[in-house]
Amino acid sequence: MEELPEHVKWSYYAMVEACEEAEEDLAKEGRSSFVNYTRDQMKTLSKAYIQEVRWCHEKYVPTYYEYMKKIALVTSPYPHGIVASLLGMGEIASKEVFEWACQNPMPDIIKAASTIIRLMNDIGGHKFEQQRKHLASAVQCLMEKHGLLEEEANEKLKEEVEDAWKVINQAMLQPYVIPKPILTRILNLARSANVMYMGYDDGYTHVNQTLKDKVASVLAHPIPMKSFFFADDVL
Template identity: 45%
Template sequence: MWDVSAMNQLPGYMKLCYRSLLDVYSETEKDMADQGRLYRLHFAKEAMKTLVRNYFYEAKWCHQNYVPSLDEYMTVALVTSGYSMLATTSFVGMGNIVTKEAFEWLFTNPKMIKASSVICRLMDDMVSHKFEQKRGHVASSIECFMIQHGATEEEARE
C-alpha cells in the first residue's frame, strides 16, 4: 500500500522506515509529474513491491528454520540482492536517455541484470555466510548447496 494510513498497521520500529519510503516516492512523484515522466514512478514502485515480497519469503524461511533448495533460494535471493531494484531506481532519474521501453525491457529480467545479480549474490553469500549464520539469518547459497548436495563448506564455495 502506498498510503500513510497503512502505517497504523505496522509495528513501531517499521513506521519511520515506511514514512521515509513514502516521502521519497512522494517527492519523486512531484518531480516526475513536472517533467511528464510519471510512468517511471510506476516502475519504481513495482520494483519495490517485488523486492519487499521476496524479503517476506526470506523472513518466513528464517522464522521457520527452512532451508530451501539452491534453485528455490536463488529465485528469491536474486531479487533480494537488490540489483534489479537498483537498476530500476537508477533509470528513474536519468533524464531523456531512458524511455518507457527501457523500463519495460528492464522488467523482462534481461540476461545482463540476471547475470550481474547471480555474481553479486554469490559473492555476497561467500563473504557473509558465517556472520549471517551466527546472527540467525536465513540460509545462504552456501548452506543451501551444502544441505542439498551433502557437501562441505569448501565444496560449496568452489
C-alpha cells in the same frame, strides 16, 4: 499500518516520500508516471523479504535452485535498485527501457548483476550470518541440500560469479537494443559488488579501511583540479 513495527513504518514512509519527491521532479519532464515502475519493483522486493522471514522462522533450507529462483536475486536487491536508478537518467530511460528492465523473467544482464552481488555477499557473510538467527545462505543451501563441503560450495559459487561476468561482458559487446548508457549503469552496479566484497570479504557489513577510503575519496576528499595536468601544460 498501526500493527507494524516502528522500523518497518519508518522504511515505508521513507519510500513513499522518496517516490513522491521523484514524481515532483519528473513531472517537469512529463515522466512522473515512470515512478510507478519503481513502486512495482518495491512491492516485489517486499514480498521476497517476507518470504525470507518465513523461511528464517521456519528454519527452512531451500535447495540452491529454489533459493536463487524465488528470492535471492530479487533481494540482492539490484532489480529494484537498477529500476530506481533509471529515474535520474533523463529521456534516454524511455518507457521501453523501463518495460525491458521490469520484465519477468528479468533480462540476462540484470540477472547476472544480481547474481554477482548476491553470491559475493553470501560467500563473504555466511559464517557471520549463521552465528545468529538468519536465512540460509547460498553456501548453506549447497551444503545441506546438495552435500557439498563449505570449501566446495564456495568454489561452485565463485564459478557462478565468473559465469555471470561473462554474461555481462557478452551483453556489453553485442549490438545494442537497449541504449549503451543503460547497460553501463547496470555494469557499474555489478562492479560495485567487487568493491564491497573484494576478496569475497563482507565489506558491506564489516566496513574495512579500504572501503572507507574509497567512500571518503568520493564524498569527503575530492581530487583538487590542480592535481591534473592537461596537454597544453606540457606542450
